[in-house]
Amino acid sequence: MFKMEVYTSDSSDTESREQKTLDYGRMDLTEITLDDDLHAKKALKTHKDFETLMLNHNRLVQLPASLTKFTNLKVLDLSSNRLVQLPDAICNLPLVTLIAKNNQLTNKSLPKSFMMRSVTLKELNLSGNQLTHFPEQVVELKQLRYFYAGGNKITAISKDIWRMQSLQVLSLGGNLISDVPEVVGSLSQLQALVLCDNLIENLPASIAHLNSLKSLLLHKNRLRHLPKDIIALKNLTELSLRDNPLVVRFVQDIAMTPPSLMECAARVIKVSSIPYGPGILPRTVIEYLQSANCCVNPNCKGVFFDNRVEHIKFVDFCGKYRVPLLQYLCSSKCIQPEPERPQTSGANGYMMRKVLLG
Incomplete structure (x- = not known):
């Protein structure tokens, strides 16, 4: 399973960061018990002294009103609760990172705008919720670098996504996306594009314009071919294609017809x-x-002459390789077996696979 979730922090001093962090993670709190405790904390330390608030893995259905008192809050982790609403008031906080993955949020549950007060949001994680379409208010975030919305029920990528020119990671795996719009190719800063486990049959030729792209995850889709210009992605080091008709058919058709x-x-x-x-x-x-x-x-x-094997190498699991590399071989026997390597966590078989295209 691919994981690229970057949690940012402005402070490099660990001790200082810990002093500015209020951690309520995994305490089985409800909004009532949390609100009571936040009021009690005021006697010990003012709300404005905290920059990170961890509320992950609790039983929160909604957020307490006292949350808005954290006027210097930069990082808010709400993951793995039971939230059905993110109030508009949350946008009054100067958040840089908002993590709300693994809740029960729908498109109607989201704030009308994600424009945060005084500080522009850099990271937004809405993975593992119940979104049915790409949140249009997200495209307002022109400075957003990391957007995660995997594990939802999103059917299409917004055609206005071209406005998010600072985006470096776009993670939309595990949705119901069947089409990738051409405008995705205009995201010049994009380094990782995660579209695995969707219903995608074709990629736009504009994918070849993503000159900064290093990781492209497309496994578990319905791809039958790749744009030929994808070889122009000189910085691409990770490409995952397993469980696509593209790969399955090539493996099944591995045998060559006899030469004349x-x-x-x-x-x-x-x-x-x-x-x-x-x-x-x-x-x-x-x-x-x-x-x-x-x-x-x-x-x-x-x-x-006429009879040949078309051979392409690509990366699967956590290997590294410049891909795709298309070669023409005179025989399937010319494919040199990959030497065995120690298996790493989460990788089955060889870290590098070779697939015949023929």
Whole structure:
């Protein structure tokens, strides 16, 4: 399972950060018990002294009104509660990071605007909720860097997403998205695009314009081909394609059809360096021999004409490779097996897979 969730912090001093953090995580609190405790805390320390408030893994259905007293709050973690509403008042806080994943939020549950007071929101996590469409108010956040909305029921990506020019991570895996709009290709700062576990059949050619893209996760979709210009993504180091018809079909069709007698004979002539020329062979046969292509396998001296294997390497799990790399081989035997490597947590089999396209 891919995980790229970046929780930002302005303070590099751990001790100072801990002093400014109020942690109510995993305390089985309701909004009533939380509100009572927040009022009690005022005698010990004023609300404005806290910059991080952890309310994760409780039983909150709604947020207490006293939350708005944290006038210097930068990070708010509301994950894994039972929230059915994020009030508009939350936008009065100068939040940089808002984490509200794994709740019961719908599109109607969200604030009318996510524009935070005085400080622009940099990270928003709405994963694991009940959103049915891309929250349009999110596209207002022109300085947002990280947006997570995986594990919802979103059916489409907003065509106004091009406005989010600061976006570095867009994570929308585990939704019901069937189409990726062309405007996604205009997100020039995007480094990670997570679209796994959706219903996507095609990618727009504009994906090739994402020059900063390093990670593209597309596993568990309905892809049958990739845009040919995807090879222009020079910074791409991680591409996940497993469980797509693209991969399944190529694996099933791994066997080559036998080469023709003409090709077999021509291969022998080229590999064995048998002399030929006018007066020995017909002109059409000579032209055929001159069209020979060398196998890209450095350990193979073979050639091919019409019959070949199209071979592409791509990264799965947590491997690293510049992809896709398309090669033409004279035989399926020319595919060099990947050496065994120690398995790492969450990776089954080889960290690198090779898939035949043919």
